[in-house]
Structure formats: structure tokens, C-alpha cells
Amino acid sequence: MTSTPATDAYDSLPDAVTEIFGEDATAEHAYDLLTVDVPATAWIAALETARDRLGCTYFDWLSAVDEPGTGFRVCAHVAAPAHGKVRRLLIRTTVPHDAAVLPTAVGVYSGAAWHERETHEMFGIGFEGHPHLVPLLLPDGFEGHPLRKDFVLAARVAKAWPGAKEPGESEHGGPKRRTMLPPGVPDPNEWGPLKGQLPPAPTRPARAARAAGDRPVRRARSVS
Incomplete structure (x- = not known):
């Protein structure tokens, strides 16, 4: 199989991640998937690098995970379907809960439009520059973001x-x-509807520490 600059760059990961994606990027192989983490300020640049330098021209999906105490981890899965072998790449970034905003990826992968709409309504993450960031799945008038952990x-x-x-x-x-x-x-x-009308929830009594001499005697198993 003939090597290309794109395949050479992909095969150099994760070791060459800072050279390809910038000094603040990290990468690892896990569960047979190459994952690259970048800061939010490098989100669009990382997607462009994946498309142009690594040959990941196929956009698969974009979504997020709510991680309490950390923020929303936004993930985009792309691939390079060339030379008889699909090279998959997961690009991730993290935005804080109180400033959950990223620039839209539609200019890099047009297929991200619907995925960003779904992520916006399910997690409340904004995608600046999106051409039509309106609800996709939930009914009109729905309040809240159902995939947040605090929903x-x-x-x-x-x-x-x-x-x-x-x-x-x-x-x-x-x-x-x-x-x-x-x-x-x-x-x-x-x-x-029953707020303030119920008795306090029962609490489990604390388990007392067992003294060393109080352990039950283990019976020896007889051999028949």
C-alpha cells in the first residue's frame, strides 16, 4: 500500500500530537480508537487539521458528555476512508458549565449542523455562527436540557x-x-407536588465497627 503524507501524519500519532495539533494537545489510543484532546480555543483548528492534514474527510457524529465538576466534553468523530483501511479519529474539547460555547464546525464539516442542534438542545451548549441553531428533537415549549446531569x-x-x-x-x-x-x-x-408534605426520609443507622474477636467462626468443610 502506497503511503501518503496524510497516512504518515496519522500513523505518527499519538507521539507527534503536539507537532500536528499544537503544544496544548494530547492524544492516546484507547479501545482501538485514536483520541486527541485540544483546548476549546483550538477546536476549529483541530477539525481543520484532521480534515486537511490527516485526510479525515468523513464526518460521522458530534455530541457531548456532562462531567460534573469538569464541564461539557464535546466530541467529534471523523474518519479517513482511504486505501482500503478506515482511519478513525475522535477529537475532544471541554467547555465549562457556566460558559458552554464553541464556534460551529459547520464550516469544516457541513454534516455537523444537525448534530450541533441536537447537542444544543440536549446539553444547552451554544455553537456560535451556526446558521440555524433551533430545536431538532424536543417538542415546542420544552424547558431544560434533558442530558445534563442536573436535569x-x-x-x-x-x-x-x-x-x-x-x-x-x-x-x-x-x-x-x-x-x-x-x-x-x-x-x-x-x-x-408533595413538597413539604412528607415526613423526613429515613436514614440508615451507622454500622458499628466489629471487634476482631467478634468475627464469626468459619466452619471447616467436610470432605465426603
């Missing part, structure tokens, strides 16, 4: 989860464990 699952406050019962609540018997609220579901006494 309140109001339906689970108004109505309990309709799945299997907790231990101790079915015909199988057994002790009932403490009911725990899944992520996104607030205490119904603090949010929702």
Missing part, C-alpha cells in the same frame, strides 16, 4: 417507577432495603 426527571417525582418491586414488597418476602433515588430524581419532599 430533574419530573415524571419520576410525580409517578413512581413502574418496574419491578423492591425487595420486601413482593410475594417473595425478604427484608426491605432502603429505597434509593436514582440520579436526576430529587427527594419528593423537596421538589414536586
Whole structure:
């Protein structure tokens, strides 16, 4: 297979990441995928480098992950489908929760338009310069961004989860464990139609430390 400048540059990663993407960039191979992290100020430049220097002309998808205490990690997956082997690349950057804005990637990959619209409505991330940054999936009048970790699952406050019962609540018997609220579901006494009307949630008693001599005696297994 004949080598090209684009394949040579791609194959030099992750070692040559600062030479290709700038001194603040980092790269690693994980789960059979090459990932490059760049600062938000280098987001568009990194996408242009991937397209023009690495030959990643195919845009696959763009989305984000909400990482509490860190910010929103925005990811773009692109590829170079050439010479019988697809070279995949994930480019990531991070924006803070209180300033979640990036320049649009539509000028680099036109296919990013719908993905940025979805990411905008699901996470509340702005993409400056986007030609039509309007809701894509959610109904008109929907409030909030449902893929943020702090988004309140109001339906689970108004109505309990309709799945299997907790231990101790079915015909199988057994002790009932403490009911725990899944992520996104607030205490119904603090949010929702029953706010302030319920008794305090029960707390689990602290487990006392067991003395060394109190350990149960292990019975020896008899050999038949």
C-alpha cells in the first residue's frame, strides 16, 4: 500500500500530537480508537487539521458528555476512508458549565449542523455562527436540557417507577432495603407536588465497627 503524507501524519500519532495539533494537545489510543484532546480555543483548528492534514474527510457524529465538576466534553468523530483501511479519529474539547460555547464546525464539516442542534438542545451548549441553531428533537415549549446531569426527571417525582418491586414488597418476602433515588430524581419532599408534605426520609443507622474477636467462626468443610 502506497503511503501518503496524510497516512504518515496519522500513523505518527499519538507521539507527534503536539507537532500536528499544537503544544496544548494530547492524544492516546484507547479501545482501538485514536483520541486527541485540544483546548476549546483550538477546536476549529483541530477539525481543520484532521480534515486537511490527516485526510479525515468523513464526518460521522458530534455530541457531548456532562462531567460534573469538569464541564461539557464535546466530541467529534471523523474518519479517513482511504486505501482500503478506515482511519478513525475522535477529537475532544471541554467547555465549562457556566460558559458552554464553541464556534460551529459547520464550516469544516457541513454534516455537523444537525448534530450541533441536537447537542444544543440536549446539553444547552451554544455553537456560535451556526446558521440555524433551533430545536431538532424536543417538542415546542420544552424547558431544560434533558442530558445534563442536573436535569430533574419530573415524571419520576410525580409517578413512581413502574418496574419491578423492591425487595420486601413482593410475594417473595425478604427484608426491605432502603429505597434509593436514582440520579436526576430529587427527594419528593423537596421538589414536586408533595413538597413539604412528607415526613423526613429515613436514614440508615451507622454500622458499628466489629471487634476482631467478634468475627464469626468459619466452619471447616467436610470432605465426603
